[in-house]
Amino acid sequence: MCGITGWIAYEQDLSRERGTLDAMTATMTCRGPDAGGVWLDTHAALGHRRLAVIDIEGGAQPMTVARGGETALVITYSGEVYNHRELRAELESRGHVFRTRSDTEVVLHAYLEWGADFTSRLNGMYAFALWDPREEELLLVRDRMGIKPLYYHPTADGVLFGSEPKALLAHPAVRPAVDTEGLAELLAFTKTPGHAVYKGMYEVRPGHTVRVRRQGLTVHRYWALEAADHTDDLDTTVRRVRELLDDIVARQLIADVPLCTLLSGGLDSSAITALAAGRLAAEGRGPVRSFSVDFLGHAEHFRPDDLRATPDGPYAHALAEHVRSDHRDIVLDTTTLLDPDHRAAVLSSRDLPVGFGDGDTSLYLLFKAIREQSTVALSGESADEVFGGYRSFHDPKTVWADTFPWIADGVDAAFAGGGGTRQALLDRGLLAKLDLTGYRDDRYREALAEVPHRAGETRLERRMREICYLHLTRFVQVLLDRKDRASMAVGLEVRVPFCDHRLVGYVFNTPWAMKTFDGREKSLLRAATRDVLPAAVADRVKSPYPSTQDPRYALALRDELRRLLADPDAPVRPLLDAGALAEAQADPTGGGFRAGTELVLALDAWLRQYRTALEL
Secondary structure, three states: OEEEEEEEEOOOOHHHOHHHHHHHHHOOOOOOEOEEEEEEOOOEEEEEEEOOOOOOOOOOOOEEEEEOOEEEEEEEEEEEEOOHHHHHHHHHHOOOOOOOOOHHHHHHHHHHHHHHHHHHHOOEEEEEEEEEOOOOEEEEEEOOOOOOOOEEEEEOOEEEEEOOHHHHHOOOOOOOEEEHHHHHHHHHOOOOOOEOOOOOOEEOOOOEEEEEEOOEEEEEEOOOOOOOOOOOOHHHHHHHHHHHHHHHHHHHOOOOOOEEEEOOOOHHHHHHHHHHHHHHHHOOOOOOEEEEEEEOOHHHHOOOOOOOOOOOHHHHHHHHHHHOOEEEEEEEOHHHHHOHHHHHHHHHHHOOOOOOOHHHHHHHHHHHHHOOOOOEEEOOOOHHHHHOOOHHHOOHHHHOOOOOHHHHOOHHHHOOOOOOOOOOOEOHHHHHHHOHHHHHHHHHHHHHHHOOOOOOOOHHHHHHHHHHHHHHHHHHHHHHHHHHHHHHOOOOEEEOHHHOHHHHHHHHOOOHHHHOOOOOOOHHHHHHHHHHOOHHHHOOOOOOOOOOOOHHHHHHHHHHHHHHHOOOOOOOHHHEOHHHHHHHHHOOOOHHHHHHHHHHHHHHHHHHHOOOEEEO
16 A cells, blocks of 8 residues: 655656655655655656555565566556456466566556556556556556545646645645535535545546546546346355455455454454454464454443444454454543644545544544554445445435435434534535535436446335445445545555455345345345354444544533634634524533534634635
8 A cells, every 4th residue: 555646747847856746755655654766757757655565575666667678667556456466377377577576566567468458357446657658648547446545636738646635735736725616525425426625636536547648638437336137046145245255355364564454343344354363264374453443431421322322342342252353442532532633633634624523533543553563454344335234225214315315314414423513603605605405416416327227127126226326436435535544644554345346246236125135234244244253243233433422522622612713813714603603602512513513623724734725
């Protein structure tokens, strides 16, 4: 896992721009703390920061391959290709000679052998840039599910690109500006594919390539969810899911550095941890190492709510004991969660004021603690989107709502761990101008128009295919981006087995009746992994990522808001509603406006730290 960046300019000599490229590359040091490198030519400048995971000695980048004594191809690459061993063997049989054991070199040779269609052969999470000096052509490639981020900014004579917006913002030609549409995208909780919020900046869409030539820039989709007949019966389907999971986990346990699992005690992370434990034991590689996050006094303060019926701790411990993992709880206190340095680090990792509060801070601190012992972690992320785990899949009112299901279910505020809505403290005139309802509706209609369908689907089957598609192409992007930024901010590689495109495609086309055959959520996953789980864990009701319930946290946020409002020069003040602010400051617990307060504090820090220009 690494950080990449670069600059293509057909009307300039970039061999003289080492200083600018160094500045862009330096912003990616968090993603690649082990080594760095740059490659400069007349019209191309590529930068790389490396987190060494495979072939620690031989995988330095940017990496080149020569043909006829000349450089034929250059790559700056982030991610992992899990089938690189099979691809290497096939390429060697075709006459290719390798200098390293790295998957990066395999990607280079795969492109040379198969051209742009090589993407169909890759299994993994990746974002990379390939520069062909002979054709003066750049190819930006992002994995099918969008696990690894990749941004670009077209220029008058080429393009700038990087793993994160901060790499592009380090270029003198790019200014941090956000217009009305960008702010609506930030607040609407829609995660529109390709939208980067910052003006003039875009994300490479999952499963897409961006080709840059002198003539301009073109975008090509190489993978998408497709509708297909599902001919397997239930027993065969459950068996196939397990076969895929066994293969996926085995592939993702390959690393030349210490690895672990993230364990919450839910079905998803427990299944991954149990399968990993079994595989490592069979290979004689010792017990699996697992980590959980918890909060000081959480058992004392825990109160069941609509989303979280049970605390994670007892279930995580039950699974750890069941598989005999080397387990550790990372226990956080309120003071640590509120530490300004930690909150600033979260903002720097995200480049945007997402406003998810302690959920983001605790994730960052969890990963920071894990990084002291491991470099790679396997996560249960995305199982809910693949197998239908959220309440929004099963509540008829939410299913048939004419909007994104997570919007209908009010998940937006829940992400911030408290009451109210994230927009509760914003100026009513501003909200009217942004028209978030209209913006969401437009994005929703665009998403529905993409959904593939089969002829003869029932009304329910058609709708559930839409619900699954919306989660797999929109909502999951929120979670994957969040996890990538928090982990890479501390140089931790997080792998997501449930995002393997083979599993995603197979389950996407499984009838909804099979996905809920036992009358519950994630029926297929539970049936496929029940044999390796304690009964209590296998039968546990879905509980999202935890949020602190310490009452001191909400009160501290309220006090921080009061201090911010005492500053007449606070850049966020013009965006706020006076009446709502008065109510928030009078709230005796601070909890009623917690989500809104989190967003306001994040917005103010972002406007200060990034000097963002709001062009509204």
